[in-house]
Amino acid sequence: MVQPTGESALIAMSGGVDSSVAAALMLRRGCRCRGVTMRLYTNSDVGLSRFHTCCSEQDVDDASQVAFQLDIPYTVVDYTVDFRAQIIDKFVRVYEAGGTPNPCIDCNRYMKFDKLLRYADEQGLTWVVTGHYARIRRDEDTGRWLLEKALDEGKDQSYVLYMLTQEQLSRIRFPLGEMTKEETRAVARELGFCNARKHDSQDICFVPDGDYAGFMERYTGKRYPEGDFLDLSGQVVGRHRGAVRYTLGQRKGLNLAMGAPVYVCRKDMAANTVSVGPNEALFSRTVLVGELNWIAVSALTAPMRVKARLRYRQREQWATLSPEGEDRVRLTFDQPQRAATVGQAAVFYDGDIVVGGGTIVDVPPENENGGGLPSC
Numbered sequence: 001m002v003q004p005t006g007e008s009a010l011i012a013m014s015g016g017v018d019s020s021v022a023a024a025l026m027l028r029r030g031c032r033c034r035g036v037t038m039r040l041y042t043n044s045d046v047g048l049s050r051f052h053t054c055c056s057e058q059d060v061d062d063a064s065q066v067a068f069q070l071d072i073p074y075t076v077v078d079y080t081v082d083f084r085a086q087i088i089d090k091f092v093r094v095y096e097a098g099g100t101p102n103p104c105i106d107c108n109r110y111m112k113f114d115k116l117l118r119y120a121d122e123q124g125l126t127w128v129v130t131g132h133y134a135r136i137r138r139d140e141d142t143g144r145w146l147l148e149k150a151l152d153e154g155k156d157q158s159y160v161l162y163m164l165t166q167e168q169l170s171r172i173r174f175p176l177g178e179m180t181k182e183e184t185r186a187v188a189r190e191l192g193f194c195n196a197r198k199h200d201s202q203d204i205c206f207v208p209d210g211d212y213a214g215f216m217e218r219y220t221g222k223r224y225p226e227g228d229f230l231d232l233s234g235q236v237v238g239r240h241r242g243a244v245r246y247t248l249g250q251r252k253g254l255n256l257a258m259g260a261p262v263y264v265c266r267k268d269m270a271a272n273t274v275s276v277g278p279n280e281a282l283f284s285r286t287v288l289v290g291e292l293n294w295i296a297v298s299a300l301t302a303p304m305r306v307k308a309r310l311r312y313r314q315r316e317q318w319a320t321l322s323p324e325g326e327d328r329v330r331l332t333f334d335q336p337q338r339a340a341t342v343g344q345a346a347v348f349y350d351g352d353i354v355v356g357g358g359t360i361v362d363v364p365p366e367n368e369n370g371g372g373l374p375s376c
Contacts, residue, residue, distance in 0.1 A: 008032040009127040009173065010120040012112060013067065013074070015059025017195045018131025018176055020066040021187045025175040026129055027070060034123060035067040035074040038111065040083040041206050062195045069193070079115055086110040088206060092216050095244050098269040099343030102160075103204055109163040117171055127173045134158045135177035135352075136169050139296075145169035147295050147354040152180040159312050162347045162357030163293045213245040227272035229256060232265065232281060240274045243267045249282055249339030283336035287360050289346045290328045294356035300329055306348040306355055308333070310340050316349050328361070336366075 011023040013035045026033050037060055060076055067074035087103050087110065094101035116128045133150035134157050145166050150156040164172065176184055188196035207215045213224060224242030231237050238256045240246065246254075250264040256276065263282055266275040287310070294300070300323050307316035308331055317333050324330040331346055340363045347357035 007127065008125040009034070009129045010116060010123060010125045011035045011072070012116055012128065012130045013037050013063035014131070015062035015195065015198075016131065016200065017188045017193065017198055018133075018184060020063070020131070020193050020195055021184045021191075022129050022131040022175045023066065023070055023072065024187065024191055026127075026173070027072070031127070033070070033072045033129075034125060035063065035070075035072050036116070036119065037063045037074075037076045038115065039076055039078045039080060040107075040111065041080055041088070062198070065194050069191070077115075077119060079111060082115070083107075083111060088219065092220060094343045095212065095216060096269065098243070098267045100247055100341045101343050102345055103206075105160050105163060105345055108160055113164060113168050113172065117168060120171070126171070128171055129173045129175065131176055132157045132161060132174050133176050133179075133181075134161055134174050136172060136174060138170075144296065144298075148177075149349075149352040149354075150174075150176070151178050155181050158354050159309055159345065159347050159357075162295070162345065162354050164295070165293065166295075169295070213242060216244060225272060227274065229254070230273050230275045231258075231262075232275060232277040234275075237276065243269055243272050243274050246274050248341045279338075282339045284340050284363050284366055285336050286330060286332045286364055286366075287337075287340045287346060288324060288328060288362040288364065289331055289358040290361040292327055292329065292356060292358040296350060296353050296355045300356075304348075304355070306350060308346055308348050310337060310344060310346055310360065319348075321348060321355075329358070 009026050009031050011019065011026065011033050013019045013023060015037065023033055023035060064074055087106050090106060091101045091103045112130070113128065120128050133152055133155040135148040135150060137146050137148065138144070139146050147158055147161060147164060147169060149158045185196060217223060224244050226239055226241055227243060228236045229238040229240050237258060246264045246267065248264055251261060254262065254264070254276065256262055260278065262276040263279055264274055265277045265281050267273070300321055302323070304321045306319055306321055308319045309316050317335060317337060319331050319333040322330045322332065340360060342360050342363065344360050345357055346360050348355040
């Protein structure tokens with residue numbers, strides 16, 4: 001029999017295999033656990049006839065079944081109003097402004113860890129536990145809490161967790177950080193969990209079909225009008241179906257016959273134009289990053305060599321971080337990067353350690369930085 005440790009934990013249970021195994025592992029450690037599922041939206045919120053991805057009724061059923069099997073208290077808490085205001089509305093605003101939002105990072109920042117830590121306090125619980133693949137430890141020399149990549153780099157989720165504060169990191173546990181996905185599923189099969197073979201969610205939960213513009217039109221009641229495709233000299237080369245439907249670097253679905261492949265290079269939302277050009281026009285060495293959160297350091301006061309990612313699945317690339325005014329840094333890569341996009345996250349690493357990160361707020365033209373590539 002596992003002896004109680006006196007510790008207590010709120011387990012964020014999504015209905016998936018990862019959070020279910022995280023709950024089981026905390027119980028094995030003798031922790032008193034309570035399960036919770038966050039209800040973030042309803043069918044009518046997102047214009048769906050039924051649920052398709054995480055936060056669905058099936059997910060709630062799976063989470064409650066696992067909690068029953070583990071014999072831990074379980075509840076569903078409703079955060080649909082906050083989710084609409086802080087996640088969905090921002091998602092629409094950023095797309096309408098020409099950027100590309102990252103709602104999963106915003107959900108971690110404004111919903112999961114902020115709301116769950118408050119709920120844990122209300123319940124008198126010490127830890128918030130999730131099924132994320134990442135690691136947390138305290139640096140004994142500096143006293144700072146560190147966020148590190150997961151042991152299984154193929155499942156590592158540190159990129160979407162860069163916004164965690166020191167206070168939050170001190171209260172969070174990631175039991176799967178030292179495990180592989182295969183080991184996680186093996187534990188779930190051993191325990192006979194109903195979701196042991198359940199597929200991971202891949203899409204944004206409130207846009208399960210991937211049609212972002214269609215979702216936005218249903219959600220806002222707007223129609224995003226057609227406009228002109230332009231080449232990089234400003235000449236009209238065709239008609240597009242609404243600028244919000246295109247993302248930087250996109251090639252498929254343009255339906256342009258220009259004698260060579262072309263890609264989306266720029267969007268002017270005020271003029272409702274989408275500029276296209278060759279692949280080489282998409283590369284830049286420098287991005288400006290704001291809305292910063294520092295983890296391994298308290299602030300950036302001098303240039304620092306780091307590796308950085310501009311997308312979730314991108315391999316880190318060598319770069320130099322430089323202070324650039326208040327709450328902003330300039331990130332200059334050794335090698336040009338493709339399709340750096342306003343609204344996406346830039347996350348900085350020192351080996352496995354997350355130094356910090358922020359939101360890309362500008363991609364300066366290459367001629368500002370001495371680059372030789374054409375500007376988008």
